[in-house]
Amino acid sequence: MRLKLFRTQVLMVSVLGTMARLNLPAQSAPPPSPVVAGDGEWRRGVDAWRAQREKEIAAPDGWLTLIGLEWLSAGVNSFGTAADCAIKIHAQAPPHFGLLTVSGKTVQLLAPAGGFPADFQLDGKPAREGTLSADDGKPSTLTWHGLTMVVLPRGGRYALRIKDADSPTRTEFHGLHWYAPDPRFRVAAKWIPFAEPHVERIPTIINTTLDMPAPGVAEFTVEGKTLRLEPVFEGGERDKLFFILRDLTSRTTTYEAARFLYTGLPSNGVAQPGTLTLDFNELYNPPCAYTPYATCPLPPEQNRLPVAIEAGEQRYSH
Numbered sequence: 001m002r003l004k005l006f007r008t009q010v011l012m013v014s015v016l017g018t019m020a021r022l023n024l025p026a027q028s029a030p031p032p033s034p035v036v037a038g039d040g041e042w043r044r045g046v047d048a049w050r051a052q053r054e055k056e057i058a059a060p061d062g063w064l065t066l067i068g069l070e071w072l073s074a075g076v077n078s079f080g081t082a083a084d085c086a087i088k089i090h091a092q093a094p095p096h097f098g099l100l101t102v103s104g105k106t107v108q109l110l111a112p113a114g115g116f117p118a119d120f121q122l123d124g125k126p127a128r129e130g131t132l133s134a135d136d137g138k139p140s141t142l143t144w145h146g147l148t149m150v151v152l153p154r155g156g157r158y159a160l161r162i163k164d165a166d167s168p169t170r171t172e173f174h175g176l177h178w179y180a181p182d183p184r185f186r187v188a189a190k191w192i193p194f195a196e197p198h199v200e201r202i203p204t205i206i207n208t209t210l211d212m213p214a215p216g217v218a219e220f221t222v223e224g225k226t227l228r229l230e231p232v233f234e235g236g237e238r239d240k241l242f243f244i245l246r247d248l249t250s251r252t253t254t255y256e257a258a259r260f261l262y263t264g265l266p267s268n269g270v271a272q273p274g275t276l277t278l279d280f281n282e283l284y285n286p287p288c289a290y291t292p293y294a295t296c297p298l299p300p301e302q303n304r305l306p307v308a309i310e311a312g313e314q315r316y317s318h
Helices: 002-022 040-057
Strands: 066-071 075-080 098-103 106-110 141-144 147-154 157-164 186-193 199-203 209-213 216-222 225-229 241-245 259-263 274-279
Touching: 216 274, 259 274
Parallel strands: none
Antiparallel strands: 066 157, 075 098, 098 106, 141 147, 147 157, 186 216, 186 274, 199 209, 216 225, 241 259
């Protein structure tokens, strides 16, 4: 195997040297061929990545703990386990946590009659009245024992996301389902940057859209077909690419809505033509595959592939 890989590398160096002497432009080269990646070290890396993925899913604050996404109305919203609360929390918790008031873009936390419950905390300190940060990047965090609650903006509205470390979906977790690692689905792609800044409107599962910067497209070959995928930047991150995609396996063995893939940046950065490795063995499910209370992005039309990518995570069926 190593001798074969060495000969392949020597041949590549020879071809590149000839191209340089002829002063051929980079874009005149044929599309990259699949990456040679069938060795044991690569497979061990895939297995380690998947084990870490399962550990994160089953963590005390992972997606399996999500038990609610409750929309806040303008004005006063009481929350707790009591029947008279506007937002009912379905967990072992106090009857009244407090009041969440919404006025325009301001969300405030107020105490209920009798004060906040014992052990109720705001950002790691005893809860106090005041304005909350309702920002995806760093929202204010309300906690009570194993419960975690944050207010997040969604589609011009605010929602209270509720997590419970003792939720049955977490305590009864028995692992994820994966395709066996397959080097055919680790491919080298040609990176084609956009000439002008581009913002992609990404649909979501709750019928809203997200405006996300899209720096270019990755072109690659799978099963003899030349395909393209358009990644986006997520939040303020600019050190990795985020691919939201769907393929024909969504009809049978993978999550119907979408799967996600993160990669590093292309060889010459996002602004210049270059190459990029896409390892579809690291495709994984969005949070919506595990809970109905997540608000996941969906693939844009150009990222709905007409081939079956039989790699990565399969449907979650527990």
